[in-house]
Amino acid sequence: MKIETFGLERWMTRWELHVEYDIAESGILPMTARELLNLLPQEEREPLLAELLDTPLGYSEAPGSLRLRTMLAETYHDTGPQNILVTTGAIEANFLLFNVLISPGDHVVAVYPAYQQLYSVPRAIPCDVSLWTLRPENEFRYDLEELRHLVTPRTRLVVLNTPHNPTGVALSTEELREVYDIAGSVGAQVLCDEAYRWIEMPDSLPLACPVRDLGEHGISVGTFSKPFGLPGLRVGWIAGQEELIAACWAMRDYVSLSPVKLSDALATIALGCREQVTTRTQAIIRQNLATARLWVANHADVVSWQEPQGGLLSMLRYNIDIPSRELADRLAGEYSVMLAPGSAFGYEGYLRLGLGQEPAIFAEGLRRTATCFADLGASGVQMTSVS
Ligand SMILES: Cc1ncc(COP(=O)(O)O)c(C=O)c1O
Structure with missing residues (x-):
């Protein structure tokens, strides 16, 4: 079978081990095995752990x-x-x-x-x-x-x-x-x-x-x-x-x-x-959604978005004259932030944002993204649409 390169995966693997603020992630902050077992009633944890170790x-x-x-x-x-x-x-x-x-x-x-x-x-x-x-x-x-x-x-x-x-x-x-x-x-x-x-x-x-x-x-x-x-x-x-x-x-x-x-x-x-896991997921989403709403509102001259109706992802539209791949590489290489380039999805002028990251990392990732936008503006890059 001859198959096209999985474009986004190739791009993500180039950066994901090098950036500190990965807000491109398509999932929710992963749980540890300990966190998972701690969701169980206390009296069930020890026997279950023993059962797992003896499997x-x-x-x-x-x-x-x-x-x-x-x-x-x-x-x-x-x-x-x-x-x-x-x-x-x-x-x-x-x-x-x-x-x-x-x-x-x-x-x-x-x-x-x-x-x-x-x-x-x-x-x-x-x-x-x-x-x-x-x-x-x-x-x-x-x-x-x-x-x-x-x-x-x-x-x-x-x-x-x-x-x-x-x-x-x-x-x-x-x-x-x-x-x-x-x-x-x-x-x-x-x-x-x-x-x-x-x-x-x-x-x-x-x-x-x-x-x-x-x-x-x-x-x-x-x-x-x-x-x-x-x-x-x-x-x-x-x-x-x-x-x-x-x-x-x-x-x-x-x-x-x-x-x-x-x-x-x-x-x-x-x-x-599942109920406890959903509560954890919802708490992360609620916090990151509030952060993202405020951030978009504060930078409405440069970015806009359509809030997700479900799942964890959304496309951020940016109003700067730079291709999304170049912008995403610059964010990752110079600001240690990962936001996926819209071009990987056929949407030029967009970056894909994931709401599943640890909330402090998510907030810092957005803060640094705004700094990148401001630096681009200060360096004379046009604040116009690319598409
Ligand atoms: C829509 C969709 N389907 C499937 C997958 C693959 O998921 P899994 O980790 O379960 O293989 C992903 C991963 O990002 C996804 O976004």
Whole structure:
């Protein structure tokens, strides 16, 4: 398989170990194993820790432990453990699904911009991929009329992601149902990357239900990376029809074989503590959102944004005549701040901001960004739009 370079990943790995103020991160501040265990009632901690330490580190149940699959299944309607495959992150879930669901020459509609895997892997298969583009002039909204025009009787799969990386837009259940119905009208399935499931903004409208809950052509992908702050576990999952799960499992035999046993166990603990984890996530978001609102208001001559409706990400529009890649490199190299270049998403004149960082680091990252903007202004760079 010949595949395009994953542009953003390459850029992030260039800087992420060198900057002090990473506010480009797409996840929430990761938890330590101790923090996770401390969410349990005191009397359960010691025995559980002993159980973890005594776990034989052999291969685990290949589709994920029955306990974890059962608990995940309970977060969907009409779903049992046979409808869940635990994977190595959402990234493996998506990869398996693309390889099982679509074949060379198939027509696929994929959201753009997006986590690049969502359109680059279908292109590499190679499928005929039509991009369903979210446009700044349309407030990055999913345009359902456009989807109606993009699908054809040849369309096998519609791929979307809500809440959305990188814009923070989110579909309602009614809108997701329309997507499901439009895909269904041509016999296509819907793969919804729900990596940001459960991450709501304070006072925002309720997020869509998982697409799995809409019917048998809906396939949900989830992960412990974003809502739980546990990307290092590398645990994600697929929720779908039993035959699809079996086919993805068969494909997985060639890729990663089974989940990591300790990761499966820690993910099970995290899912059991979902309420406490959500409280932690919401506290970080609330604080960073307040900081970002104030910062944008104080620098309204240079930046504007559309607050996320869900998830953790948003695009910051800046009003300085410098390409986003050059600006992001300058911020990282000279100010030790990481903000992802909008050009990686086809949005020139933007930087992607993540609300999941530790609040003091987040605030300092924004402060330094404002200093960079002021320095650019003082050095004579035009304060005009680049696009
Ligand atoms: C939309 C989306 N899907 C999937 C992934 C991959 O997540 P995981 O760590 O679960 O593999 C990411 C990571 O940033 C993402 O943003």
